[in-house]
Amino acid sequence: MIELKQLTKTYGSKQKVTTALSGVNLTVAKGEIFGVIGHSGAGKSTLIRCINLLEQPTEGEVWVGGVELTKLGKRELQRQRSKIGMIFQHFNLLSSATVYNNIAFPLTLIGTPRAEISRKVNELIALVGLEEHRNKYPAQLSGGQKQRVGIARALASDPDVLLCDEATSALDPQTTDSILKLLLDINKRFNLTILLITHEMNVIQTICDRVAVIHQGGIVEQGPVSEVFLKPKHQVTREFINHDAFAEEGLKLATSALHAKWARIVRITFLGAKTYESVMSQVVKQTGVNFAILQGTISTIKDVPYGQLTVSFEGDEGDVDRTLTLLRERDLDVEVIG
Ligand SMILES: Nc1ncnc2c1ncn2[C@@H]1O[C@H](COP(=O)(O)OP(=O)(O)OP(=O)(O)O)[C@@H](O)[C@H]1O
Numbered sequence: 002m003i004e005l006k007q008l009t010k011t012y013g014s015k016q017k018v019t020t021a022l023s024g025v026n027l028t029v030a031k032g033e034i035f036g037v038i039g040h041s042g043a044g045k046s047t048l049i050r051c052i053n054l055l056e057q058p059t060e061g062e063v064w065v066g067g068v069e070l071t072k073l074g075k076r077e078l079q080r081q082r083s084k085i086g087m088i089f090q091h092f093n094l095l096s097s098a099t100v101y102n103n104i105a106f107p108l109t110l111i112g113t114p115r116a117e118i119s120r121k122v123n124e125l126i127a128l129v130g131l132e133e134h135r136n137k138y139p140a141q142l143s144g145g146q147k148q149r150v151g152i153a154r155a156l157a158s159d160p161d162v163l164l165c166d167e168a169t170s171a172l173d174p175q176t177t178d179s180i181l182k183l184l185l186d187i188n189k190r191f192n193l194t195i196l197l198i199t200h201e202m203n204v205i206q207t208i209c210d211r212v213a214v215i216h217q218g219g220i221v222e223q224g225p226v227s228e229v230f231l232k233p234k235h236q237v238t239r240e241f242i243n244h245d246a247f248a249e250e251g252l253k254l255a256t257s258a259l260h261a262k263w264a265r266i267v268r269i270t271f272l273g274a275k276t277y278e279s280v281m282s283q284v285v286k287q288t289g290v291n292f293a294i295l296q297g298t299i300s301t302i303k304d305v306p307y308g309q310l311t312v313s314f315e316g317d318e319g320d321v322d323r324t325l326t327l328l329r330e331r332d333l334d335v336e337v338i339g
Pocket residue numbers: 012013019020021039040041042043044045046047048200
């Protein structure tokens with residue numbers, strides 16, 4: 002649905018050139034929710050603005066819905082852009098227009114008949130749950146309600162693609178959750194392709210199918226969210242996931258407190274239904290080794306459960322090796338880390 006080929010964007014003049022994007026290749030499938038995560042200045046905004054050509058790429062191609070946007074003239078580009086909705090971190094609403102008129106705005110611009118506008122806007126107001134607020138102005142709304150108006154406005158022209166530019170970054174965690182649920186709902190309901198940029202790992206984990214990590218204008222890692230987050234390869238990805246220095250410190254402390262003279266420290270990753278199975282206890286019963294849990298997480302990636310345990314196995318070396326083999330045979334990912 003979206004394809005970026007060797008996308009490069011530089012700013013500035015010959016004296017001082019800033020390369021915001023360098024040779025980016027990315028493909029987003031129809032109906033997918035694709036997240037791009039990166040630190041400040043990594044190139045996220047530039048990337049998303051290049052997709053609807055709000056920013057003109059310096060080199061490379063942008064394809065949306067099988068059409069190469071970078072080749073189009075002004076009028077045809079305008080037409081294709083109507084199929085790409087966008088929402089923003091600071092909502093970008095018209096402060097002097099009501100909720101109803103903000104949502105109606107794109108339809109009014111293209112001369113849609115009044116009755117049709119009324120039907121469509123009422124439908125969208127119900128979809129985003131703002132029935133009680135239709136005649137209010139943006140200043141009378143909370144952040145979450147403003148973003149709901151932004152989403153309804155973006156959907157007014159029945160887009161195939163929705164671009165989300167840090168859409169929840171200005172919202173508190175609870176409101177963020179409700180907006181993410183709404184995005185997930187419209188993705189499923191309309192099979193809408195969503196590309197979002199964020200610096201929040203929680204956003205990716207909650208709604209994205211695939212993720213790309215952007216650093217210094219290049220994609221350093223991409224793939225299904227579970228793969229990238231459970232087996233991060235690049236340092237920047239690790240920073241997003243491996244989070245707190247506390248986790249590392251905690252592991253060091255736990256390791257130094259181990260009683261056994263000999264222990265093997267292992268990170269075990271469970272994905273899907275396996276997360277809730279009693280595989281560990283069955284295997285250690287069989288091999289007779291002891292274990293201590295040093296660290297652990299059980300959570301979900303989108304709606305798939307996963308668990309990650311750091312465990313120290315103590316006992317006869319051969320028995321511990323057999324334990325690891327049996328765990329691998331039960332399809333768990335087992336990584337020896339110490
Ligand atoms: N209009 C501009 N003129 C010159 N340089 C720019 C311009 N816009 C962005 N840049 C530079 O391009 C690089 C990427 O910026 P961009 O805004 O895309 O990053 P970002 O990942 O979205 O950051 P943030 O999360 O802070 O918004 C930065 O070095 C930035 O300073």
